[in-house]
Amino acid sequence: MTDAIDIMPSDLIGGEIVAGVDIGGTNTAVGFVGEDGRVILRSTFPTGGRGTAGEFVDLLSRTIRWMAEKLPSHASLRAIGMAAPAADGRTGMLESPANLNWGSVDLAAMVRERFDLPVAITNDANAALLGEMYYGAAQGMSNVTMITLGTGLGVGAVINGALVLGAHGAAGEFGHITMAVEGRFCGCGRRGCAETYVSAPGLRRTVFELLALRLEESALRHISFSSLTAEDVSKHALQGDTLATEAFNITGWYLGRLIADVALAFDPEAVILFGGLMNAGDLLVVPARRSFEEHALAIARGRIRILVSALNDGRAAILGASRLVRDALLEQCP
Amino acid sequence: MTDAIDIMPSDLIGGEIVAGVDIGGTNTAVGFVGEDGRVILRSTFPTGGRGTAGEFVDLLSRTIRWMAEKLPSHASLRAIGMAAPAADGRTGMLESPANLNWGSVDLAAMVRERFDLPVAITNDANAALLGEMYYGAAQGMSNVTMITLGTGLGVGAVINGALVLGAHGAAGEFGHITMAVEGRFCGCGRRGCAETYVSAPGLRRTVFELLALRLEESALRHISFSSLTAEDVSKHALQGDTLATEAFNITGWYLGRLIADVALAFDPEAVILFGGLMNAGDLLVVPARRSFEEHALAIARGRIRILVSALNDGRAAILGASRLVRDALLEQCP
Numbered sequence: 001m002t003d004a005i006d007i008m009p010s011d012l013i014g015g016e017i018v019a020g021v022d023i024g025g026t027n028t029a030v031g032f033v034g035e036d037g038r039v040i041l042r043s044t045f046p047t048g049g050r051g052t053a054g055e056f057v058d059l060l061s062r063t064i065r066w067m068a069e070k071l072p073s074h075a076s077l078r079a080i081g082m083a084a085p086a087a088d089g090r091t092g093m094l095e096s097p098a099n100l101n102w103g104s105v106d107l108a109a110m111v112r113e114r115f116d117l118p119v120a121i122t123n124d125a126n127a128a129l130l131g132e133m134y135y136g137a138a139q140g141m142s143n144v145t146m147i148t149l150g151t152g153l154g155v156g157a158v159i160n161g162a163l164v165l166g167a168h169g170a171a172g173e174f175g176h177i178t179m180a181v182e183g184r185f186c187g188c189g190r191r192g193c194a195e196t197y198v199s200a201p202g203l204r205r206t207v208f209e210l211l212a213l214r215l216e217e218s219a220l221r222h223i224s225f226s227s228l229t230a231e232d233v234s235k236h237a238l239q240g241d242t243l244a245t246e247a248f249n250i251t252g253w254y255l256g257r258l259i260a261d262v263a264l265a266f267d268p269e270a271v272i273l274f275g276g277l278m279n280a281g282d283l284l285v286v287p288a289r290r291s292f293e294e295h296a297l298a299i300a301r302g303r304i305r306i307l308v309s310a311l312n313d314g315r316a317a318i319l320g321a322s323r324l325v326r327d328a329l330l331e332q333c334p
Numbered sequence: 335m336t337d338a339i340d341i342m343p344s345d346l347i348g349g350e351i352v353a354g355v356d357i358g359g360t361n362t363a364v365g366f367v368g369e370d371g372r373v374i375l376r377s378t379f380p381t382g383g384r385g386t387a388g389e390f391v392d393l394l395s396r397t398i399r400w401m402a403e404k405l406p407s408h409a410s411l412r413a414i415g416m417a418a419p420a421a422d423g424r425t426g427m428l429e430s431p432a433n434l435n436w437g438s439v440d441l442a443a444m445v446r447e448r449f450d451l452p453v454a455i456t457n458d459a460n461a462a463l464l465g466e467m468y469y470g471a472a473q474g475m476s477n478v479t480m481i482t483l484g485t486g487l488g489v490g491a492v493i494n495g496a497l498v499l500g501a502h503g504a505a506g507e508f509g510h511i512t513m514a515v516e517g518r519f520c521g522c523g524r525r526g527c528a529e530t531y532v533s534a535p536g537l538r539r540t541v542f543e544l545l546a547l548r549l550e551e552s553a554l555r556h557i558s559f560s561s562l563t564a565e566d567v568s569k570h571a572l573q574g575d576t577l578a579t580e581a582f583n584i585t586g587w588y589l590g591r592l593i594a595d596v597a598l599a600f601d602p603e604a605v606i607l608f609g610g611l612m613n614a615g616d617l618l619v620v621p622a623r624r625s626f627e628e629h630a631l632a633i634a635r636g637r638i639r640i641l642v643s644a645l646n647d648g649r650a651a652i653l654g655a656s657r658l659v660r661d662a663l664l665e666q667c668p
Binding site: 095143155159160162164165166167168171172173174176177178179180181188189190257260261262264265266267268269295297298299300303304 | 629
């Protein structure tokens with residue numbers, strides 16, 4: 001297994017500990033979260049998406065027990081909250097997530113069998129949004145939308161203070177809104193979906209479109225499609241590569257349009273941008289803000305705040321997943 | 335003033351009567367609604383949008399008093415609910431509606447001054463949605479979206495049983511989602527908005543695009559842009575005019591795409607189509623359903639019901655407006 005970090009002096013650790021589990025396509029992170037929202041213990045292990053869901057749950061359970069043994073005697077693990085791609089917050093089912101070879105499984109029930117504790121699950125975008133609401137940029141807001149930008153694009157929304165789960169667990173699939181009829185082919189079988197433009201692979205596709213279209217020299221001409229990363233594009237843009245910069249401008253233009261559409265759907269106080277692609281910072285945020293003001297309806301212009309996540313990637317989902325069950329614990333108390 | 339209709343035998347009229355007021359660009363309808371949701375008395379008058387808001391409120395107040403005099407002695411008017419385009423359900427403000435020359439006014443406060451009764455206001459799409467939820471096609475649903483199709487296109491959504499009002503009262507402006515970059519010019523100052531394709535004027539624009547593009551004979555070649563109505567297009571389509579039929583097919587194609595986008599945003603149990611353009615019935619619904627199945631993400635296909643309003647135009651908004659204040663009355667009672 002792996003390292004436990006941030007072990008705090010035991011007198012700072014509260015009594016009721018909740019585990020937040022962030023299941024990613026590559027790695028899974030487990031955080032033990034205290035009553036004040038501090039991550040007091042943290043561990044990561046490879047998700048092993050090519051194995052079975054049972055093997056994953058075995059490894060997760062061993063990790064959680066190993067961590068629980070490290071708790072001081074006055075503290076105890078009281079509940080487990082999980083965040084996973086394609087998790088349906090209503091049913092607890094994981095519906096054939098793209099990067100995990102598990103099919104459709106009731107992961108929450110499998111974990112519940114191994115621990116006599118409350119277990120809940122939601123998708124990663126919703127968990128990150130909960131994390132931001134309780135501990136990050138969205139504190140105090142009751143209408144807020146999050147756009148997660150990484151390998152894909154997800155949208156999580158809170159309306160009237162409650163997460164939008166939808167009638168079929170499909171709310172948040174807004175990354176598949178059609179932005180260009182006859183546009184880029186999407187993994188969902190359709191064309192022109194937002195995430196084919198606004199995501200790490202979308203940025204890469206834009207780079208290659210520009211390499212085909214333009215004549216100018218660029219460091220990106222020496223990198224193959226399969227080895228190019230969003231970090232490469234960032235690095236060269238910061239070094240003055242105009243083609244790399246233009247790729248961010250175009251991606252930001254689409255992102256700003258998407259934020260304008262999100263604003264029309266949910267009319268939030270703020271849109272929070274989150275995920276790996278946001279490491280690009282102003283390279284993406286500046287053109288996105290410009291494009292939002294250009295595309296937004298007059299009533300939304302200048303009124304909807306566009307914020308970048310205040311929590312780093314790993315922490316938001318762990319904290320949000322922990323809130324899922326922390327609230328359930330609170331509700332149980334009379 | 336005008337006719338009172340549907341005067342019921344007085345022993346069928348319950349004690350607590352609520353007025354539902356549907357303020358349209360052309361006419362305003364007032365319905366007195368009984369506790370069982372029946373419209374027991376109804377009156378309409380010209381809205382007079384070129385006059386002042388004060389003149390309108392005077393006329394509305396006289397109409398309501400005139401109607402109240404007709405109530406049997408054991409019944410009394412207890413509250414007034416109103417629906418108006420561009421009404422902000424949070425603040426009660428009417429924000430410069432397009433067809434009314436009133437600027438930004440607090441219509442609810444003006445009506446409240448004249449009656450010592452609870453008065454509430456919301457926009458017309460939300461009111462129609464409330465009407466459908468309590469008395470129409472959306473009974474029993476807690477996640478449902480309504481698309482209103484008339485001179486413009488509005489979207490109302492109920493999430494987790496509550497109306498989505500938004501942080502700035504702008505939720506529901508989804509008719510301005512961009513469906514075609516560099517597309518048709520929109521009254522909002524932008525281009526390619528959904529309502530430039532999916533609305534009565536959108537249908538008309540599609541007809542004229544087809545008249546320019548194609549060679550075939552059509553009865554629509556003899557009607558000017560300004561005099562063409564959606565009813566004309568319906569009539570000729572039903573008589574076998576292929577160009578008129580094609581205009582509906584194209585409008586339905588955009589509508590189906592829009593429903594797919596709405597499904598991604600809100601993931602409702604059903605999308606309810608409402609408004610004057612829906613008089614076209616299957617001419618529009620059949621191609622819209624086909625286009626929805628083509629454009630929807632796999633998770634939504636075949637799972638989201640596309641329904642046509644079960645209440646006629648006038649009634650849904652009156653009933654919905656009445657529910658706004660009926661619920662408030664219920665809450666007041668211990």
